[in-house]
Amino acid sequence: MNLATQSSIRLITSVPGPLSLELQKLRESNVPRGVKSVLPVFIRRAEGATLEDVDGNQFLDFTGGIGCQNAGHRPAAVTAAIHEQADKFLHTCFTVSPYEDYLRLAELLNTRTPGTFAKKTFFVNSGAEAVENAIKIARHFTRRQAIIAFEDAFHGRTQLAMSLTSKPHPYKAGFGPFAPEVYRMPYAYCYRCPYNLKYPSCEVECARRLESTFKRQVESEAVAAIIFEPVLGEGGFIAPPPEWFGVIAKVCRERGILIIADEIQTGFCRTGPLFASERFGLEPDLLLTGKSMAGGLPLAGITGRAEIMDSPGPGGLGGTFGGNPVACAAALGILESMDLLHLEERSEHIGRLFESTTRDWKRRFPLIGDIRGLGAMRAFELVKDQATRAPADSETQKILAACHRRGLLIISAGTLGNVIRILVPLVATDSQIEEGLTVLEQAMVEVSG
Numbered sequence: 001m002n003l004a005t006q007s008s009i010r011l012i013t014s015v016p017g018p019l020s021l022e023l024q025k026l027r028e029s030n031v032p033r034g035v036k037s038v039l040p041v042f043i044r045r046a047e048g049a050t051l052e053d054v055d056g057n058q059f060l061d062f063t064g065g066i067g068c069q070n071a072g073h074r075p076a077a078v079t080a081a082i083h084e085q086a087d088k089f090l091h092t093c094f095t096v097s098p099y100e101d102y103l104r105l106a107e108l109l110n111t112r113t114p115g116t117f118a119k120k121t122f123f124v125n126s127g128a129e130a131v132e133n134a135i136k137i138a139r140h141f142t143r144r145q146a147i148i149a150f151e152d153a154f155h156g157r158t159q160l161a162m163s164l165t166s167k168p169h170p171y172k173a174g175f176g177p178f179a180p181e182v183y184r185m186p187y188a189y190c191y192r193c194p195y196n197l198k199y200p201s202c203e204v205e206c207a208r209r210l211e212s213t214f215k216r217q218v219e220s221e222a223v224a225a226i227i228f229e230p231v232l233g234e235g236g237f238i239a240p241p242p243e244w245f246g247v248i249a250k251v252c253r254e255r256g257i258l259i260i261a262d263e264i265q266t267g268f269c270r271t272g273p274l275f276a277s278e279r280f281g282l283e284p285d286l287l288l289t290g291k292s293m294a295g296g297l298p299l300a301g302i303t304g305r306a307e308i309m310d311s312p313g314p315g316g317l318g319g320t321f322g323g324n325p326v327a328c329a330a331a332l333g334i335l336e337s338m339d340l341l342h343l344e345e346r347s348e349h350i351g352r353l354f355e356s357t358t359r360d361w362k363r364r365f366p367l368i369g370d371i372r373g374l375g376a377m378r379a380f381e382l383v384k385d386q387a388t389r390a391p392a393d394s395e396t397q398k399i400l401a402a403c404h405r406r407g408l409l410i411i412s413a414g415t416l417g418n419v420i421r422i423l424v425p426l427v428a429t430d431s432q433i434e435e436g437l438t439v440l441e442q443a444m445v446e447v448s449g
Contacts (some may be wrong), residue, residue: 008050008406008432009439010058016041017055017199038063038411039404046073049428051409060436064423067233067265069335069348070292072113073426078295081333092325094123101328104237109303110333112274115283118315120309123301123323127264127290130300133227133317135160136314137302138258141311148213148257150187151194152235154261155227157371164227167234167415183217185209187232188240190372191381192389196276199235199241207240207247213365214255220249225258225286230276233265235415237372237379245280258308263430264290264300265377266333269343269426270353279374288366295334343426350376352428354422365444367392367399378422379413391418397449403445 016024016039023042041059045052049072051059062112064070082402085101094102106121113119124130135147147164149155155164156170163178165171172178186194186207194203214220228247252259261284266276270292273279277287285308290300298321302309338344351374361380362368369383382392382399396418403410413421420440424433 001329002251006431006435008060008435009316010056012057012406013055015039015057015405015407016054016059019054023054032076038042038400039409044361046347048072048074049425049432052155054423058406059407059409060432060439061289061430062422064425065225065296066202066291066411067270067423068291068296069425070268070270071295071341071343071448072425075240075295075333075335075424075427076338077340078330078333081329082297082326085329090324090326091321093320094323095320099325099328100330101325102323105323105328105331105335108332109289109301112335113287113303114275114277115305117283118306119303120306121301122309122317123299123305123328124319125298125300125321125324126156127288127300128158128161129291129319129322130264130288130302131155131161131227131262134156134227134260134288134302134304135164137304137308137312138260138286139226139318140256140316141308143255144222144225145181146183146218146223147181148183148185148210148218148223148226150228150232151184151236152187152189152232153227153229154232155229157355165234180221181218183213183223185213185217187228187235187302188273189232189236189238190241191238191372199366201401204241204244206350207244210248210251218350220255220257223255223257225243225260227260227262228266228284229262229266230280231266231271231374231377234413236416236419237377239271239372241375242280249282258285260284260288262288264288268292269338269347270374270375270377270423271319273344276374291324292329293334294327294404297323297324297327297330318410321347341427346426347375350424350426350428350433351378354437356379357434361441361444362386365448367395367448373422376422376426378419381414382418382420393417396420398447399440399443402446403439406439408439408443 020041024040042054109121110119149164155161158181286403321432370381384390384392415420
């Protein structure tokens, strides 16, 4: 590919540029150091799969605002819906005086989430808030207290969501005490199997250990729900074997335990289908949405079986800004855009393009221990040695820095800090994806020596 004539990346200053450096000084004086940015360049405009900073540099975006831009930056249907709604009203609070778009969006999610049973949906502001409300609803319905979560999981940064999250640094260290009645078991991380078994001869032993959890940690009759991401996000883009969910679901159904699918990052065509649960034939009792649902505006949802969602009484659920009218209008525009642009098929195509482009990378780059993912949710796990699988966390940061210098915005993941994740907007062209992977390849060559 001739990057000189087709490049989406345009760098006219060093990265970060002089105006970004000035703004960084203002930031350091006014924003806590705990609010970290991957790359200290300040953005003034975004379009599709590109970002332009205040210095006029144009970056190719392989992060999508951490999975919030599956339909691309500023899709036309979304910006039109936002402008139309802004001309009507910005806020009334749905729990005071409701409005139609909240109902239309709830109706769409009830129809399009997995499962043919009756469903209801309620909206909040963020993924963490969706997680906390799902646990609240599950406990109320089952009259049980305990929740089972997984190692390497990420569910948010608020108190209960942080308690469900697995990774201590930087998310939990020093922020305790944590919420009680949270129990944890290993996820199906086949590349680093906690039982030193191999798939498929293991017969998904990690899923069968759920019964052991009831014997060694918490009795099943005390467990309200089990919560998991169909593909781990922050944990490293780990997808379990397809039969894993069936084993987990069977045990939960037998024990009266609710199944909560956290699709905040996997939803809205990131793995191919509208929801990753569809790939695994999973019909969760509660399904959580967020991130790409409103194209970057703060909106998240809890969709679940009607009888479960109706368990809390009037006033038991709510929030001042939940289901904001502008965000609901944006989300309706997102779903329209995803259908018009056939983003389910586009996500699968991006996955195939990724596989064909990176087919020989593991052989060429000893730093790569594993290449994995579903649809357009893809990742590389980097190791110091392919035999020992020792995590290459420092090398991961060097590769990211090399990408940033070349104009590719890309981020890491993984409990061990050694995974590079791809969250490119699904509207990115084939040439843009190839360009981004070419930059990543150049960075791999640079760091590998």
